[in-house]
Amino acid sequence: MSAVVLERDPPRTLRRRSIIPGFGLTMGFALTYMSLLVLIPFVAMFAKALELSWADMWALVTDERVVASYRLSFGASLLAAVLNLFFGVLTAWALVRYEFPGKRVIDALVDLPFALPTAVAGIALTGIYATTGWVGQYFEPFGIRISYTAIGVVIALTFIGLPFVVRTVQPVLQDLEAETEEAAATLGATRWQTFRRVLFPSLLPAILTGFAMAFARAVGEYGSVVFIAGNIPFRTEITPLLIIIRLEQYDFAGAAAIGCVMLLFAFVMLLLINMLQLWSGSRGRAH
């Protein structure tokens, strides 16, 4: 009898009653595992950073060399994400709307940056864009160096973020109803107007989500960048590399301080991406 009452009155309990067993076991294991692996170590990092006074902390995270690395990491990541936004939308469009030989292979290949170890991508890209490389040699006569400069960093980050925009836009484009486009055409819209006024607004949340994901991933990326960047202090050092340099100098508090800045950024991006996904979700339902 009391069980029935409980079922009718769920807000009093933390979870609704169910006849399915195993909540305690699975939830317990999942939470313990996550706490040991992720949550407690994060607390350890904040604790380490908080050993510093605010003034010291501020000095560490605004050190000239660190600020130069923010500029490169965020600037190059933003540029790479913009490149990915443009090419990603085109790629998704071509994969959904056009037929061409080898389409399935290319569709599968788009995920290569997720599957290829970053170090492997790093050394391959460095070789290609070095002054003697397949592509680099054609830029060298014009005085443009790609590997070991900020341009190389952008190239590596573009590679790393390539799948995000494609994979967020592709399913939305696939699910769009042909009727809205037909209606626009019937009402006299040109193809470009249809794209700009009808298709683009419904794709926008997905495009922005992919953009934010590519950007967030690029800022944290390490493996593919360290090879192509050349790692010259003040010029081609990325922020994650500075954490490693601080650690090698046994400056744990300094490493933790920079780590906190990056983590804060990651949280903000995670929040932003979640909000974008909610927005695209409500868009999807409104249609």
Added chain:
Amino acid sequence: MVRRRQNPALAEPRWVRYTILATVLTFLAFFLVMPLYAVFHEALRQGLGVYWASITEPDAVKAIQLTLLVVAISVPMNVLFGICAAWAITKFQFRGKQVLISLIDLPFAVSPVIAGLIIVLMYGAHGWLGPWLMEHEFRIVFAVPGIVLATAFVTFPFVARELIPHMQEQGTDSEEAALSLGASGWQTFFRVTLPAIKWSLLYGVILCNARAMGEFGAVSVVSGKIRGLTNTMPLHVEILYNEYQLAAAFAVASLLAGLAVVTLVVKSLLEWRAAREQARAEQEGLAQLQERLA
């Protein structure tokens, strides 16, 4: 499809179509095909003899063995976590569910270097548990356990993320039916739930495995890079590359690139399979509807 292409109002002009296709294919050729091809090209540049010698040299073999060991521990741990988390999240209603799902995504959002950093700050000689661990002569940082932890950290969302949406879609009806027919909880899981989720599970395991074998940033912070002892395959590639042993570096890298290609093939096969099954289910539904109407 055909109609769309013939109707000028619903398709781009021919030149636009070709320009888009050409742009996309050029971009992908430079950014995807060329790096992949370059790895194998550089690996085989000095002939098969050098290639074979590079991947059978003792340090390389040690690195391969270590990578396999790390994967053999961290992937099953994450599979267990993924199944547990997905079960708790999808089969029950409770408060804070959304927070939990966001927390699972956390390792995707943070830099792998941070993953390494927090392990050093937690278990390193100067970390929280460092002194205690030293007393008991148990090393985590600069040893295999640290590499396993770092790998597990960066790969732990993969399985859970594949399972959660799939299990959410399936709901709880089949489990409730099995339980009310007298099956035990374990029987329900192994005979009802597991068969239904096995392909998503495999999909998650494959992605998790690929990332685990190739993880570089997190592992390089905690490993100490001691040759033959704490050197995984990606770290071995880095060491060889920095010593200008390019052919050897690319030879080991080509093994990892091969793994990536296999991963993509299996992943595509699984996706095509899922698409086919969905199409079949839709067709069956349609046929049933027609039958009923007739």
